[in-house]
Amino acid sequence: MDNSGLWQEAAQDIYWYRKPGIVLDSSRAPFNRWFPDGVTNACYNALDLQVGQGRGEQTALIYDSPVTATKRQYTYTQLLAEVARFAGALADRGVVKGDRVLIYMPMVPEAAIAMLACARIGAIHSVVFGGFASNELAQRIDDATPLVIVAASCGVEPSRLVAYKPLLDHAIELAQHKPEYCIILQRPLLSAQMVEGRDLDWLQVMDEAQPVECVPVDANDPLYILYTSGTTGQPKGVVRDTGGSIVALKWSMKAVYNVSPGDVYWAASDVGWVVGHSYIVYGPLFAGCTTVMYEGKPVGTPDSGAYWRVIEEYKVSVLFTAPTAFRAIKQEDPQGQHLAKYDLSNFRALFLAGERCDPHTLGWAQEKLQVPVIDHWWQTETGWPVCSNCLGIEQLPIVAGSPARAVPGYEVRVLGKDGTAVAAGDIGALVLKTPLPPGTFITLWDAPERFVEAYFKTFPGYYETGDAGYMDENGYVFVMSRTDDVINVAGHRLSTGAMEEVLFDDEDVAECAVIGVADPIKGQLPLGLLVLNSGVTTPPETITARTIALVRDRIGPVAGFKLCTVVERLPKTRSGKLLRGTLRKIADGDSWKMPATIDDPAVLDEIAVALKNMGYPPDETSAT
Ligand code: COA
Ligand code: AMP
Numbered sequence: 306m307d308n309s310g311l312w313q314e315a316a317q318d319i320y321w322y323r324k325p326g327i328v329l330d331s332s333r334a335p336f337n338r339w340f341p342d343g344v345t346n347a348c349y350n351a352l353d354l355q356v357g358q359g360r361g362e363q364t365a366l367i368y369d370s371p372v373t374a375t376k377r378q379y380t381y382t383q384l385l386a387e388v389a390r391f392a393g394a395l396a397d398r399g400v401v402k403g404d405r406v407l408i409y410m411p412m413v414p415e416a417a418i419a420m421l422a423c424a425r426i427g428a429i430h431s432v433v434f435g436g437f438a439s440n441e442l443a444q445r446i447d448d449a450t451p452l453v454i455v456a457a458s459c460g461v462e463p464s465r466l467v468a469y470k471p472l473l474d475h476a477i478e479l480a481q482h483k484p485e486y487c488i489i490l491q492r493p494l495l496s497a498q499m500v501e502g503r504d505l506d507w508l509q510v511m512d513e514a515q516p517v518e519c520v521p522v523d524a525n526d527p528l529y530i531l532y533t534s535g536t537t538g539q540p541k542g543v544v545r546d547t548g549g550s551i552v553a554l555k556w557s558m559k560a561v562y563n564v565s566p567g568d569v570y571w572a573a574s575d576v577g578w579v580v581g582h583s584y585i586v587y588g589p590l591f592a593g594c595t596t597v598m599y600e601g602k603p604v605g606t607p608d609s610g611a612y613w614r615v616i617e618e619y620k621v622s623v624l625f626t627a628p629t630a631f632r633a634i635k636q637e638d639p640q641g642q643h644l645a646k647y648d649l650s651n652f653r654a655l656f657l658a659g660e661r662c663d664p665h666t667l668g669w670a671q672e673k674l675q676v677p678v679i680d681h682w683w684q685t686e687t688g689w690p691v692c693s694n695c696l697g698i699e700q701l702p703i704v705a706g707s708p709a710r711a712v713p714g715y716e717v718r719v720l721g722k723d724g725t726a727v728a729a730g731d732i733g734a735l736v737l738k739t740p741l742p743p744g745t746f747i748t749l750w751d752a753p754e755r756f757v758e759a760y761f762k763t764f765p766g767y768y769e770t771g772d773a774g775y776m777d778e779n780g781y782v783f784v785m786s787r788t789d790d791v792i793n794v795a796g797h798r799l800s801t802g803a804m805e806e807v808l809f810d811d812e813d814v815a816e817c818a819v820i821g822v823a824d825p826i827k828g829q830l831p832l833g834l835l836v837l838n839s840g841v842t843t844p845p846e847t848i849t850a851r852t853i854a855l856v857r858d859r860i861g862p863v864a865g866f867k868l869c870t871v872v873e874r875l876p877k878t879r880s881g882k883l884l885r886g887t888l889r890k891i892a893d894g895d896s897w898k899m900p901a902t903i904d905d906p907a908v909l910d911e912i913a914v915a916l917k918n919m920g921y922p923p924d925e926t927s928a929t
Contacts, residue, residue, distance in 0.1 A: 308714050312339065312743055315556040316548075319591070320354045321345045322521040325548070329740060335761040335768070336748060337740040339549040343524035348392075348425035350551050351590035352385040353519060360593050363567060367619050368414045370600035371611060372461040373494065379414065384421075387414075389516030392422035396517055397510070398453055398486050402427030405530070407451040407484070408576075409433045409442060409473055411460035412600040415490050415507065416576045417586045419455045424528060424547075427520040431530040431542070434577025435460045435469060436797075436863030441540070442476035445532050448542055448750060450482045455507075457490040458497035463605050470497030524548025530750045531579060533685040534800035535759065536790045538807075542750030543685050545582075550688065551591055553714075553744025554583055557689045558592035561681070561712060562623050562656065563697035566593030569619050569651075573599055573612065573626040578797070579685040580659065584625055588689075597621065603630040610643030620651040627659035627796030628666050628680075632826045635666065641673040649674070654696060656681055659796030660828045661784060664705035671703075682708035682784050684770065685798070686746045686760070691715045691737065691770075692782045707781040714742030719776050724764050729778045734788055736767035790885070792821030792829045794865045804831055804866055807859045811852050813841045818875050818883055822868070822892040822921050832892060832921070833869035834912070845871035872915045878902040888912065894922025 309328045316325060325343030355365070361382040368377040379387070400406060406423050408430055410416040416432070423430040431449045433442055446454070454477075460467040470489060477483060489497055490507040499506070528547045532540040564570050570589045574580035576598075589596035597619060603612055603626070612634065616624060638644070655670055655678045662680040670678045677700060681693035694701050694709040701709055711717045716738035719727050727733040739761070749756040763769050771791060774784040787793075790801045801819040808817040816836040821829035833852065837845075849869040856866040876884040879902055890897035891913050899906055916922070 308742065311713060312552060316340060316343070316552045319345065319551045319555055320350050321548075325524060331740050335739055335757060336753070338525050338747070339546070339743040340524040340552070343548045344521045345524060345548050345551060346424065346427070346519040346521055347528050347547050347551055347587065348388060348421045349519040350555070351421060351424070351587060352381060352388060355381045355590065355593050356385055358593070360566065363593070364595045365590060366414055366417060367569075367595060367597045368600070369597060369615055369619075370412070370461075371606040372463060372601050373492075377414065384418070386516065387418050387511075388421040388425060389518070390511055390514050391418050392425040393517040394488070394510040394514035395422055395428060395453060396426055397514055398488075400426060400428050400452055402520055402522060402526070404428045404453075405431060405449045405451040407431050407433060407446060407449055407454045409435065409454065409456040409469060410490065410576070411435050411457055411467075411469070412575055412598050413457060413490065413492075414598060415455075415457070417598065420529070420576070420582075420586055425519050426517065427522045427526060429527045429529055431532070432577050432582070433532070434575060434863065435467065436577075436861050438858060438861035439472050439475040439479060440859040441861060442472065443479035444540060445542075446476060446480040446484070447482050448532070448540075449530055451484050452486070454484045454487045455490075456487060458492050459495040461494065461600065463602060466495050468495060468497075474500070522547050525747065527747075529582065531582060531685055533579075534791055534798050534803065536800060536802045538800065538803040541755070541759070542752065543579075543746045544748050544750050545688055545744070546747045549743030549745070549747075550587065553689050553742060554588040555591040557712075558588050558594065560697040561690055561693050561695050562625075563654070564589075564592060564594055564623055567595070568622040569595045569597065571597035571599065571615065571619070571621045571624050573603070573624060573630060574659075574796075579688060580625065583688055595619070602633075604633045604637050608643060609634045609637040610646060613644050613647035613649060616649055616652050617647040622651055622653045623656065624652070624654075625656040625658070628657050628662040629660065629795045629827055631657070631666050631670050632828075635669050636826060644673055652676055654679060656693075658683060658690070658708075660793040662706075662708075667703075667705050677703065679703070680708045682772075682782065687715075687737075687741070688744045688746065692717065692784075704781050707777075707783050710780045710782065717776065717782055718767065719774065720764055720767070727775075730775055732773055732775045732785065734764070735770045735772045735774050735782065735784065736764050737770060739766055739768055741768055792831060794821070794829055794831065794863075795827040797863055799831065799860075799864055801831060803860060804833065804856055804864060807856050808833060808835065808852050811848065811855060813837050813843055813848050814852065815839075816875055818885065818888065819866075820885055820889045820892060822889070827865065830868060831864065831866050832916075832919070833866065834875060834888070834915070835869065835871050836873065836875055837871055868919060870915050870919055873911055874905075874908045876908040876912060877904050879904050892916050892921040894924050
């Protein structure tokens, strides 16, 4: 939907070096451009503007790290000083507007400082989540071709230290492209070995650098690239522009989350995901809020009261996290005994996204917290919520299982395979009418054809979300599943296709399939089925253990690939297409029909036995 009036007005609320005269240029659809003649800067809007408006002494960023027993706070003035200095350090290394800087860091303030420093000088950052291994990192290095990589010596998981630097070194070895410099934050827990001439110490470059001012950039200049999983092993480099992002994120902070300058807003996610970009770093700072960077888990750091402790200690107004975090808390503390120990009087609303929120978890959170619990739906590509109960506009009745209605700026449709709208209540592909609003992705990095092909080809005039679901008579949207090979593990978006590509690399594997199976805490878990080459004598357990290790090594621990078994055959259609949907239904205990096109029905019985031996489904199921 165009909604030019809405966005023209919202654009008045941000700082422009040159105000845009044009609101939307849709002459090259689907490459639509918002505010094409505007000139601005994201770092200026996040920091300089706030200080200029008198928020210099307000806390901008709270760092709370139970895994390292560290707490630190930055006022807007202090954060601006750090960012301006690190921007100077990047400029000293030759980084200029349009250059890429890759950031591979855990949840430390320096990650946000590096992102904002890039924005300050018009460099394009690309943050890679710390749970990805060298191979994935190498792919992103080759795609983004960064001049500089900023990393930390380690990340801290409750059970272990994750040595980032050897992973980075190996990734650079694997990649064709080599960065000129790596700037390494040496964390006290683990000191990294430095490569002479290439690696520089964060503290030292900061010591030597002079602060620099913001570089004005065109509204459509990229702010960042963020890679996300698609159907293949090649991740998609989602590109977000500068002007549209500032306008949309700032607008959403009030309209969707109903927070105002001075409020403490906490997105318990990671800077490596889109939630981290939009609602840990940029959105809250554009809106003059205080943002929280939490380096810990909802449970085990030290207990399932961790979130309540943070909410009390910093007077958090709004928390945003994934349903999986609440399932983990509920499992450990079903009665909410920890909750009773904390004062949550400042807490106004909980927002959940990243995966489907099951009504049980929603009900539990509502009952225990006694504040609105808002399920909202969005994606890396959209950058901000597509469907939500917009607390800053009007709170709609909460309907369990639905992220409510389309947010102003989006028009959601449910289409059948033939591209026509289905009736209310019927399942179809969830699509968004183009042009998409500001702040959504403008292309895929170095792959404009893939941008068109992957998202705008199937349903002309619409953006294909890759999700399936339905809309009821009241316009409430229900997001039910993916239409592609993407799965959602603990709120993390992963490609089963990418895992299959790794499994195929095992010398004994002839065929394989990875499906997502339901998990009570993480929502879904990947499960691998392997068919071995004939004549293989290695015990199946050895092969499954080896392939599990291979996926962890290639993709990273975040894949959560721990379920794998060997089967005789995989179910296919007569034309050789794998029957993934049926496999998934059998594993989840959903009712399923024998596909008319199946090559050999007996295969499904064999598979059902193999899955049952692994504990899937937990209950009885039957073919209908
Ligand atoms: N660096 C390195 N490794 C990481 C990592 C990081 N930044 N983040 C996760 N990992 C590792 C974990 O240690 C774990 O390794 P393991 O197999 O050795 O145990 C693996 O990746 C899987 O991590 P995760 O899926 O997060 O599972 P978990 O068991 O560690 O924690 C939850 C489960 C529910 C507590 C956790 O997923 C959580 O807090 N989720 C909150 C929601 C969230 O952050 N969503 C993001 C999108 S909004
Ligand atoms: P990501 O790009 O990592 O943010 O993942 C986006 C995907 O997560 C969406 O396409 C959905 O499949 C899923 N998702 C996100 N939010 C929700 C939600 N509220 N309900 C159901 N699925 C969701």
